[in-house]
Amino acid sequence: MATLIVAFPKIDEAKAIRSMLVRRGYDAASACTTGAQVLNQAESLSGGIIICGYKLADNMIYTELYDCKPKNFELLLVASRKLWLDCQENNIVCAAMPIHVNDLLSTIEMMLQAQMQRRRKQRRQPVRRNPEEQKIIDDAKAILMEKNNMTEQEAFRYIQKCSMDSGNKMTESAQMIMEIYDIY
16 A cells, blocks of 8 residues: 655644544555655655645745655645645645545545556556567577477466566576576
8 A cells, every 4th residue: 555644834733634544544654844854754665645735844835845756656735725836737636725534535545546557557568678688588488499399478478487486587587597508
């Protein structure tokens, strides 16, 4: 599950929202008051959502935070509608102040679902290999086809299975196959 970072200029607000999220079962990593704290926290995490106010205690506004955040994080701005200047242009999700718990939770849930769909879509895309890596795999397939009387598809599946079983990249598994047959 993605991690939530809560950032508001007043620590009491940030802690209250973080506590509410934790009670609802979300992984809310921290309550921050400055943009520097948020960025430091985000660098140590694999991804998630930053829930923040318009301006933080170190005078960092949400657009600056958006520009500096790691790419695997999204931003949820909680502010009055008149402060939503650059949100649509930058794909920043907004929630109106005063915030209602159910509105906040449904917005977070919508963002988490969208993140999951993007991750699934990325996983389904074929791996792009450079020509060097592809040649190694093709050479290993050719060896398996010649020495073990496999079809090209069987050889590919064999390399793929070795890769998954060992936790190595396919090119590493292909190199090992070539080393076994003393080709390298």
